[in-house]
Amino acid sequence: xxxxxxxxxxxxxxxxxxxxxxxxxxxxxxxxxxxxxxxxxxxxxxxxxxxxxxxxxxxxxxxxxxxxxxxxxxxxxxxxxxxxxxxxxxxxxxxxxxxxxxxxxxxxxxxxxxxxxxxxxxxxxxxxxxxxxxxxxxxxxxxxxxxxxxxxxxxxxxxxxxxxxxxxxxxxxxxxxxxxxxxxxxxxxxxxxxxxxxxxxxxxxxxxxxxxxxxxxxxxxxxxxxxxxxxxxx
Amino acid sequence: xxxxxxxxxxxxxxxxxxxxxxxxxxxxxxxxxxxxxxxxxxxxxxxxxxxxxxxxxxxxxxxxxxxxxxxxxxxxxxxxxxxxxxxxxxxxxxxxxxxxxxxxxxxxxxxxxxxxxxxxxxxxxxxxxxxxxxxxxxxxxxxxxxxxxxxxxxxxxxxxxxxxxxxxxxxxxxxxxxxxxxxxxxxxxxxxxxxxxxxxxxxxxxxxxxxxxxxxxxxxxxxxxxxxxxxxxxxxxxxxxxxxxxxxxxxxxxxxxxxxxxxxxxxxxxxxxxxxxxxxxxxxxxxxxxxxxxxxxxxxxxxxxxxxxxxxxxx
Numbered sequence: 001x002x003x004x005x006x007x008x009x010x011x012x013x014x015x016x017x018x019x020x021x022x023x024x025x026x027x028x029x030x031x032x033x034x035x036x037x038x039x040x041x042x043x044x045x046x047x048x049x050x051x052x053x054x055x056x057x058x059x060x061x062x063x064x065x066x067x068x069x070x071x072x073x074x075x076x077x078x079x080x081x082x083x084x085x086x087x088x089x090x091x092x093x094x095x096x097x098x099x100x101x102x103x104x105x106x107x108x109x110x111x112x113x114x115x116x117x118x119x120x121x122x123x124x125x126x127x128x129x130x131x132x133x134x135x136x137x138x139x140x141x142x143x144x145x146x147x148x149x150x151x152x153x154x155x156x157x158x159x160x161x162x163x164x165x166x167x168x169x170x171x172x173x174x175x176x177x178x179x180x181x182x183x184x185x186x187x188x189x190x191x192x193x194x195x196x197x198x199x200x201x202x203x204x205x206x207x208x209x210x211x212x213x214x215x216x217x218x219x220x221x222x223x224x225x226x227x228x229x230x231x232x233x234x
Numbered sequence: 235x236x237x238x239x240x241x242x243x244x245x246x247x248x249x250x251x252x253x254x255x256x257x258x259x260x261x262x263x264x265x266x267x268x269x270x271x272x273x274x275x276x277x278x279x280x281x282x283x284x285x286x287x288x289x290x291x292x293x294x295x296x297x298x299x300x301x302x303x304x305x306x307x308x309x310x311x312x313x314x315x316x317x318x319x320x321x322x323x324x325x326x327x328x329x330x331x332x333x334x335x336x337x338x339x340x341x342x343x344x345x346x347x348x349x350x351x352x353x354x355x356x357x358x359x360x361x362x363x364x365x366x367x368x369x370x371x372x373x374x375x376x377x378x379x380x381x382x383x384x385x386x387x388x389x390x391x392x393x394x395x396x397x398x399x400x401x402x403x404x405x406x407x408x409x410x411x412x413x414x415x416x417x418x419x420x421x422x423x424x425x426x427x428x429x430x431x432x433x434x435x436x437x438x439x440x441x442x443x444x445x446x447x448x449x450x451x452x453x454x455x456x457x458x459x460x461x462x463x464x465x466x467x468x469x470x471x472x473x474x475x476x477x478x479x480x481x482x483x484x485x486x487x488x489x490x491x492x493x494x495x496x497x498x499x500x501x502x503x504x505x506x507x508x509x510x511x512x513x514x515x516x517x518x519x520x521x522x523x524x525x526x527x528x529x530x531x532x533x534x535x536x537x538x539x540x541x542x543x544x545x546x547x548x549x
Contacts, residue, residue: 071439072438079436082433086433095422099439103438
């Protein structure tokens with residue numbers, strides 16, 4: 001479904017990704033794990049075209065999307081739930097969700113999608129008329145995920161959805177990601193919370209210093225000595 | 235009142251008369267202040283919108299007003315139409331000019347240092363003034379008043395019909411922009427982009443287009459202002475600076491980026507301007523206006539009505 005071929009990218013003159021190649025198949029939950037500054041978020045930002053690609057190519061559903069601008073990527077069916085929520089703080093929760101289905105593709109499905117996300121997140125339903133910045137961190141994350149779903153994505157990118165949340169909320173977030181995947185949306189998730197992510201993922205890539213160090217089925221990675229030492233602290 | 239068949243003594247009657255006269259003056263100044271404030275509001279709303287969404291301080295805002303006033307002058311002079319009719323030509327032209335400036339001047343500098351942006355808009359302002367000086371010289375051009383300088387005498391208050399129209403237009407503009415920003419898809423996209431540019435892109439919003447439209451709308455406000463004031467004030471290449479200097483005061487006082495704040499601050503500045511001009515004289519009124527501005531800067535640097543704007547850039 002999604003294929004990165006030798007992708008090199010970075011900010012200005014700083015190169016962060018040095019020839020990343022990875023693949024996500026339809027229906028999978030794939031995770032990219034790695035330490036701080038390894039290039040996990042940069043990979044997602046490059047896929048969603050927030051960062052211009054320096055070299056290499058990206059394919060989605062067989063089409064080259066390397067040079068497609070960010071706002072067109074969403075129309076193609078890739079939606080990113082960005083790091084640290086990034087809600088529109090001075091808008092209500094409902095307005096944030098409306099922004100989620102901004103594209104021509106998503107707009108006709110607004111009503112059904114809204115019903116769907118409000119069923120999945122009853123807490124969000126209670127907060128519709130509240131300002132987004134008045135919500136707690138966990139609630140904001142739920143709104144961010146709900147907003148991402150409003151775009152009718154076929155592939156959803158999650159950038160550190162558990163960051164800064166209480167442990168109990170973290171489990172809820174992972175449950176939601178599992179449910180989204182179960183409903184047929186393909187998931188690519190980036191996390192520092194390696195253990196919990198590998199538990200829900202089908203496959204994983206380990207990224208170190210902007211290069212893919214290791215990859216394989218999630219179960220296998222969890223049993224790997226290097227990963228146990230470096231990321232799981234076992 | 236108390237019985238009152240007997241008329242009051244003569245000296246007391248003249249006292250009452252004096253009080254009434256003073257009240258008349260206060261009322262007249264208040265009305266004039268509101269109408270002046272309405273003009274500042276129309277100009278300031280555009281300025282604050284551009285700042286709030288694109289984060290650019292457009293120092294050439296007044297020059298868009300000036301260019302628009304010249305357009306009104308020439309359109310009325312050559313086609314002999316009522317100044318208000320020129321709106322159908324002036325608005326699209328100024329809107330287009332605004333979009334062009336955003337696309338070719340602001341956008342390429344969007345990610346550079348804010349100071350560069352200031353130099354860019356100040357440079358644009360100087361270039362526009364000098365271009366107009368070159369084309370039309372430093373002369374004053376008077377757009378025909380077409381009856382808009384007719385005095386309306388409403389009991390205690392006297393004003394021009396053109397001034398009343400400015401007040402009506404200001405209320406309609408602020409209301410209209412508010413509805414546009416909250417009720418329409420494009421309006422919401424504009425607000426979203428102002429609050430979080432990257433997230434807006436992730437929603438599928440073409441941010442570069444939204445910026446162009448926003449800049450276009452921002453300068454269209456002075457396009458509207460130009461149509462309204464050209465019949466009342468003379469046009470010259472420097473006219474923009476006269477009106478826009480106070481609009482910067484209004485925008486900062488109202489809280490940068492706040493449209494309702496700009497409206498209220500414009501009314502306050504308008505009223506202060508009118509009273510200070512009448513009771514203290516034209517020379518002293520700027521001292522009062524800018525004195526208040528300095529006090530606001532010292533005690534409420536976020537503006538009188540600026541709230542928690544710092545929350546809008548959660549990274």
